[in-house]
Every structure is written in structure tokens, then in C-alpha cells.
Amino acid sequence: MQRVSLFLLLLLVFVSAPLVAGPKMNPTVTAFINAQAALARKADPAFAGFDAGRGEKLYFGEHTHSEKQEARSCVSCHKKDAKVAGSHADTGKKIDAIAPVANKKRFTKEKEIRKWFGRNCKWVLERECTPLEKGDFLTWIYTLE
Amino acid sequence: MNRILLALLLLGAVALGTTPLWADDDNHEHKKFTVGQGDPHNLKPVDNEIYQAECGSCHLAYQPGLLNRDSWKALMSDLAHHFGDDATLEPEAQNQVEAYLSENAADAIQGFYVKKAAAEAGKPLLRFSESSYFKREHHGIKPQVLARPAIRSWAHCEACHKAADRGVYEEDYTKIPL
Numbered sequence: 001m002q003r004v005s006l007f008l009l010l011l012l013v014f015v016s017a018p019l020v021a022g023p024k025m026n027p028t029v030t031a032f033i034n035a036q037a038a039l040a041r042k043a044d045p046a047f048a049g050f051d052a053g054r055g056e057k058l059y060f061g062e063h064t065h066s067e068k069q070e071a072r073s074c075v076s077c078h079k080k081d082a083k084v085a086g087s088h089a090d091t092g093k094k095i096d097a098i099a100p101v102a103n104k105k106r107f108t109k110e111k112e113i114r115k116w117f118g119r120n121c122k123w124v125l126e127r128e129c130t131p132l133e134k135g136d137f138l139t140w141i142y143t144l145e
Numbered sequence: 146m147n148r149i150l151l152a153l154l155l156l157g158a159v160a161l162g163t164t165p166l167w168a169d170d171d172n173h174e175h176k177k178f179t180v181g182q183g184d185p186h187n188l189k190p191v192d193n194e195i196y197q198a199e200c201g202s203c204h205l206a207y208q209p210g211l212l213n214r215d216s217w218k219a220l221m222s223d224l225a226h227h228f229g230d231d232a233t234l235e236p237e238a239q240n241q242v243e244a245y246l247s248e249n250a251a252d253a254i255q256g257f258y259v260k261k262a263a264a265e266a267g268k269p270l271l272r273f274s275e276s277s278y279f280k281r282e283h284h285g286i287k288p289q290v291l292a293r294p295a296i297r298s299w300a301h302c303e304a305c306h307k308a309a310d311r312g313v314y315e316e317d318y319t320k321i322p323l
Contacts, residue, residue: 068229090230091204092301122231 039131055140188312209249
């Protein structure tokens, strides 16, 4: 009887573990976030850590493009539900989900992380994102389950 | 008895964490094609990883055979203003993509129809969709069809041409989404 209970317990652990635990940060993204934290502290000695709430606001926040006069945000291409695939605002090309819980390939290569922050911050905000913004965004996207 | 239970349990755990290996996201049959004969329905597929990764993230990695060398050169010389987007590449990627496009351009390997289209315009054609050939082939597509959320743009070849990523634009492999 005791053994059967043990098996049931194991079964419960196996089945429920992926459901309750949020996505763990991989070493690459952890190192990237740490680097952003150091930069944020340098820019503002009062920096008190990244904030998922600010990251979420950044994701949904709209910016009117100075030339095109169109409202742009992260969700112009990625979806409001970051766990589903989006599509490119101009070309319609499918874009795999951005939330790491839905797409394990996200944020696994530093070069890619830098590249897409670079391109997409410029596209939406017409400027680079600050280390604070990058850290906030990543903190938020990893809270999604 | 307990061993059998344990084995079943482990098997279950493994099954939960994996995707079936036999899954295939293609819903069309595979067929062999002759490529590189100048047939715009059947282009040499893209076989360059850097081009695929760098350009193919935002739009279909268009087969180099769709445009002439001059066109690719003109496109690649101003990626900072790439149809309203800044698509600048790192120098190494820039060089590799440029070389690949140049070596596999329409006039380098096969095409003549694009050359004709380019000559019509009097300057390098930057969009294949602006060629007279393309327009003729798509004349039946009404603006309201193009505007459908699943299509949206002439740049979105794969919306209708289900095998566009393999260079296949034949009618049999074309389905206009509603």
C-alpha cells in the first residue's frame, strides 16, 4: 500500500511539475539580465531591480511613428497573448510565439537577443531600449505561464 | 508487479515531455520537381542558412532566382531603408548574403523573364511583385482578397503558395485563404 502511494506521489510530481512551475531562465538569458542590471545600476544608482509590471506596460505600450504616423507596439507583430504565434505587421510572415513558456528557442542566444532588441526597439520606439527596459521586459515575459 | 508499474510510470513521463517524432507539419504530398529551368513556378530552393535566418525572419526568404543581380545589389546596398524598415545586417552576414544572392540571381542561373521586367522599368526592380510577369499572373486577385488578414501583402507569398518555401509556386500547391 505504501509503495502504491509512493507511485501515485511520483505520478503527481511528473504530471503536475510542468503545469505549476514557470519557465526557468536559461543561463544565456540570466547572464544577459545580469549585465542589464549592472548597466541599469550604472545609469541610476537608485536602481532597485527589474519589474514585471513595467515590462508588461512596455510590451503593450503604443508609440506613434514620427514619419509613418501609425501607432506601433510590440503587439503589432507579436500577439497580445504572447504565447501564440504572431505575424509581421507588413509582410504577414508568421512569427513564432515570443513567450519562452510556449517557445523554448526564445532568448537562448545572446547574439539573437541583442539583434532583436536592437531591431524591434527601433521599429516601435525609434530608439534603442534602455537596459532597464530590456530587463523589465525579460522579467515580465518569464512570468508568463 | 511494482516494476511493471514503475516502467509504465516512466514511459508516461517520457511521453509527456516529447513530441511524436512522426509528426509532420506538411499537409501536402511531397513531389519531385525539376528546378532551374527558368520556370518561375519552380525555382531553385533557398539553400543558404544565413540568408534564410537573417532575411527569412521577417518575410519569406525569396528565392534569389526571382530577381536579377542588379536588383539584389540595389536592395542590399540600402538595408537601413528596407521598404520602411531598418534591416541592417552585421558586416559578415551582409557580405555572405550579398554573395549568395549574386551567385544565384535570375540572370546568374536561369531566368530571363525578370530581366525583361527589369528592362521595362528602366532601373533595377526591387520587388518581384512589381514585375509585369507577376502582375499578369495575379491579375485576378482583387484588392479585398489581398487585404484578408491571412494574406495582407504581396510579400506574403506563402499565404497562398503553400510550398513557396521550397520554390514551388504551381497552381496545385496554391490555395487562397478565406
